[in-house]
Amino acid sequence: xxxxxxxxxxxxxxxxxxxxxxxxxxxxxxxxxxxxxxxxxxxxxxxxxxxxxxxxxxxxxxxxxxxxxxxxxxxxxxxxxxxxxxxxxxxxxxxxxxxxxxxxxxxxxxxxxxxxxxxxxxxxxxxxxxxxxxxxxxxxxxxxxxxxxxxxxxxxxxxxxxxxxxxxxxxxxxxxxxxxxxxxxxxxxxxxx
Amino acid sequence: xxxxxxxxxxxxxxxxxxxxxxxxxxxxxxxxxxxxxxxxxxxxxxxxxxxxxxxxxxxxxxxxxxxxxxxxxxxxxxxxxxxxxxxxxxxxxxxxxxxxxxxxxxxxxxxxxxxxxxxxxxxxxxxxxxxxxxxxxxxxxxxxxxxxxxxxxxxxxxxxxxxxxxxxxxxxxxxxxxxxxxxxxxxxxxxxxxxxxxxxxxxxxxxxxxxxxxxxxxxxxxxxxxxxxxxxxxxxxxxxxxxxxxxxxxxxxxxxxxxxxxxxxxxxxxxxxxxxxxxxxxxxxxxxxxxxxxxxxxxxxxxxxxxxxxxxxxxxxxxxxxxxxxxxxxxxxxxxxxxxxxxxxxxxxxxxxxxxxxxxxxxxxxxxxxxxxxxxxxxxxxxxxxxxxxxxxxxxxxxxxxxxxxxxxxxxxxxxxxxxxxxxxxxxxxxxxxxxxxxxxxxxxxxxxxxxxxxxxxxxxxxxxxxxxxxxxxxxxxxxxxxxxxxxxxxxxxxxxx
Numbered sequence: 145x146x147x148x149x150x151x152x153x154x155x156x157x158x159x160x161x162x163x164x165x166x167x168x169x170x171x172x173x174x175x176x177x178x179x180x181x182x183x184x185x186x187x188x189x190x191x192x193x194x195x196x197x198x199x200x201x202x203x204x205x206x207x208x209x210x211x212x213x214x215x216x217x218x219x220x221x222x223x224x225x226x227x228x229x230x231x232x233x234x235x236x237x238x239x240x241x242x243x244x245x246x247x248x249x250x251x252x253x254x255x256x257x258x259x260x261x262x263x264x265x266x267x268x269x270x271x272x273x274x275x276x277x278x279x280x281x282x283x284x285x286x287x288x289x290x291x292x293x294x295x296x297x298x299x300x301x302x303x304x305x306x307x308x309x310x311x312x313x314x315x316x317x318x319x320x321x322x323x324x325x326x327x328x329x330x331x332x333x334x335x336x337x
Numbered sequence: 338x339x340x341x342x343x344x345x346x347x348x349x350x351x352x353x354x355x356x357x358x359x360x361x362x363x364x365x366x367x368x369x370x371x372x373x374x375x376x377x378x379x380x381x382x383x384x385x386x387x388x389x390x391x392x393x394x395x396x397x398x399x400x401x402x403x404x405x406x407x408x409x410x411x412x413x414x415x416x417x418x419x420x421x422x423x424x425x426x427x428x429x430x431x432x433x434x435x436x437x438x439x440x441x442x443x444x445x446x447x448x449x450x451x452x453x454x455x456x457x458x459x460x461x462x463x464x465x466x467x468x469x470x471x472x473x474x475x476x477x478x479x480x481x482x483x484x485x486x487x488x489x490x491x492x493x494x495x496x497x498x499x500x501x502x503x504x505x506x507x508x509x510x511x512x513x514x515x516x517x518x519x520x521x522x523x524x525x526x527x528x529x530x531x532x533x534x535x536x537x538x539x540x541x542x543x544x545x546x547x548x549x550x551x552x553x554x555x556x557x558x559x560x561x562x563x564x565x566x567x568x569x570x571x572x573x574x575x576x577x578x579x580x581x582x583x584x585x586x587x588x589x590x591x592x593x594x595x596x597x598x599x600x601x602x603x604x605x606x607x608x609x610x611x612x613x614x615x616x617x618x619x620x621x622x623x624x625x626x627x628x629x630x631x632x633x634x635x636x637x638x639x640x641x642x643x644x645x646x647x648x649x650x651x652x653x654x655x656x657x658x659x660x661x662x663x664x665x666x667x668x669x670x671x672x673x674x675x676x677x678x679x680x681x682x683x684x685x686x687x688x689x690x691x692x693x694x695x696x697x698x699x700x701x702x703x704x705x706x707x708x709x710x711x712x713x714x715x716x717x718x719x720x721x722x723x724x725x726x727x728x729x730x731x732x733x734x735x736x737x738x739x740x741x742x743x744x745x746x747x748x749x750x751x752x753x754x755x756x757x758x759x760x761x762x763x764x765x766x767x768x769x770x771x772x773x774x775x776x777x778x779x780x781x782x783x784x785x786x787x788x789x790x791x792x793x794x795x796x797x798x799x800x801x802x803x804x805x806x807x808x809x810x811x812x813x814x815x816x817x818x819x820x821x822x823x824x825x826x827x828x829x830x831x832x833x834x835x
Binding site: 154155156158159161162165166169170172173176177179180181196197200201204205208211212214215216218238277278279281283285288289290291292293294295296298299300301303304305316318320321322323324325326327328329330331 | 452454458461467563564568642643647649653667687691693696698702704765766771779781784787
């Protein structure tokens with residue numbers, strides 16, 4: 145069970161925020177149950193609670209405005225002005241990943257690539273991703289099993305994913321979109337040097 | 338409020354009890370499939386890949402359908418006994434059609450090994466050679482039958498309400514804005530059910546259209562459709578179905594909780610505008626399921642993002658704070674029914690809060706399609722909607738003034754809560770450890786640590802599922818004891834204040 149610990153800051157942060165939210169809900173539940181039983185004989189205080197409604201409303205609007213700004217600022221969507229140092233074509237098939245350097249002009253069905261690829265460290269890589277059969281998800285994991293990024297591989301369409309590998313080593317590609325019986329065994333390797 | 342003849346009330350109650358007992362039979366059977374999946378992932382049993390994915394498909398489709406069906410049945414019962422007469426023959430027709438649909442789906446998945454997952458993402462159903470071709474056809478036909486039954490029920494219920502409330506103006510609360518109209522006091526359950534079911538209509542039409550397209554392709558394999566279009570349609574339908582299920586279950590909390598707090602919960606302008614906003618945002622926010630697909634225009638991303646974030650405001654402002662208002666210093670006696678409603682609202686709040694995390698783009702790309710996803714939807718289904726459903730069933734099965742006396746039900750309830758949150762926590766830990774969802778086995782990932790963690794979490798989950806089943810069993814004993822209790826058979830729906 146030693147592995148059930150935080151592996152990367154972002155996953156860790158998401159876990160901590162979730163835990164804080166869940167604890168807040170639990171505290172409210174305890175508060176509600178405790179106050180409801182203590183109040184016997186006291187006048188109804190429903191209207192004092194009504195006063196927090198506008199505060200809550202404007203509070204949540206403010207928080208959401210900040211989060212929406214940040215979310216749009218850091219949208220995963222590839223931007224047109226993004227320039228890549230290297231381009232890789234990726235085709236997902238049941239149940240394998242085929243990869244090759246450069247932009248392929250062949251159809252997904254005719255494309256021939258390998259299950260492993262060598263890429264440079266600290267360079268912006270553009271993955272052009274499609275599928276020859278069903279929808280897959282091209283998902284990159286580092287050598288500790290931490291998910292770094294992902295996008296879908298969709299038949300007849302090409303998705304673009306930009307990523308900079310900041311460390312040398314082997315990265316594993318898994319499929320995260322259920323694609324049939326052998327889905328959990330569909331993998332590939334990126335060697336970064 | 339209408340006054341029903343006792344004979345008619347009894348008939349309506351019998352229909353609702355038929356729905357309730359069907360739910361109580363099917364629900365643990367579908368949990369059992371979940372238990373088998375976690376046993377397989379935990380390497381405690383050897384589960385063939387084909388069986389795992391057939392179970393996963395039936396578990397997902399079955400639970401989504403079952404929860405919508407019982408939610409629909411609950412609002413049908415409360416509306417038919419309080420607000421307008423509904424045709425029992427239509428009620429039984431919908432019930433039996435749904436049972437036929439469920440039977441067909443069970444046959445297609447368990448016998449035919451159809452295992453395309455609960456959202457059957459196009460073109461997967463036609464591109465996996467491992468399940469029988471006939472199983473695709475029977476599963477799709479069964480789902481079409483279910484869709485037609487649900488759409489018939491929705492349209493009939495809306496027709497009856499429109500007739501009773503003399504048009505959309507009264508039914509949808511427009512008299513609050515214009516200050517005119519015959520039914521000034523439209524009960525929240527009527528308003529919320531109506532507006533939710535209206536929003537469900539496009540969802541179900543799209544769902545039936547998907548099934549028709551699938552049916553065409555299953556009989557004519559040379560046909561092919563656009564995968565991105567089908568992805569949009571699938572998530573639009575799935576998102577609508579699950580949200581409308583949730584909203585219908587909230588509708589009866591609005592109706593029943595005030596009977597325990599002795600406080601009114603009336604429709605007002607704030608409630609009206611919040612629910613309109615909720616339903617409008619719901620129709621757009623399905624786009625949050627497509628964030629990992631960069632083919633859509635950037636404007637669609639922005640619209641989906643805004644709708645998904647903003648859709649959290651109305652339900653929290655009006656419903657969660659509404660429950661707070663109802664309960665705070667209410668002098669309520671904590672029987673099993675208000676407890677189920679309170680903890681159900683907590684599950685809804687937790688499920689909704691963590692959903693916000695996934696909308697945030699930096700988190701989305703590292704959480705999407707990991708075990709975080711089943712963690713999220715089990716939070717608001719198992720610990721939200723299911724608790725609301727059990728609350729309704731305790732209400733339905735109970736004689737007057739019985740809800741405060743039952744220690745067995747409360748013991749079962751707290752055991753269920755402990756097991757449920759433990760079970761969900763294992764999914765959350767899996768998600769935060771990057772463990773993929775929908776993996777029958779974790780031996781193919783190439784990561785020893787991920788494999789070990791996934792197996793450990795699955796094994797612990799098995800323990801929590803057993804705790805859930807024990808909790809359910811105790812609540813079942815209490816439920817059936819109430820149902821078959823001879824004395825004091827007068828039922829709660831006789832509009833008696835208690």
